[in-house]
Amino acid sequence: MGLAAYKRTIRESETPRQIERRILSRVTHELADKGQGFDATEDKSERLNILASGLRDAIYENQRFWSALRFDLSEPENKMPDGLKASLISIALWVDRHSTALMAGEGRLAGLVEINGNIAAGLAGQAAPQMQEV
Secondary structure, three states: OOHHHHHHHHHHHOOHHHHHHHHHHHHHHHHHHHOOOOOOOOOHHHHHHHHHHHHHHHHHHHHHHHHHHHHHHHOOOOOOOHHHHHHHHHHHHHHHHHHHHHHOOOOOOHHHHHHHHHHHHHHOOOOOOOOOOO
């Protein structure tokens, strides 16, 4: 089966919720993988080196995911309960602000990884995982 056919099969067999969980899980793994050592150091130049070694791209991808989710949640056709929509939009706004700080070498990455993990677990219908040190 060609790659295009494989991708089409995935799109046709996964629900939007499963797709969101898969993307969020992948992005969260990248954040944790590329961000090793970020929270353990306060040295700005070391943090900037970690960002340049792939963490910046992972943070950007995470921001894109949350931005797309925020847009989808704000659409009038979205049938999600209003309270849940408002909570997720609030989280998306926090992710955006926190990501901007991280890109400047400030803040802690662990909070972003934890939130993503909790949301991915919720999308999978599981209890939130225990936070792991990044």
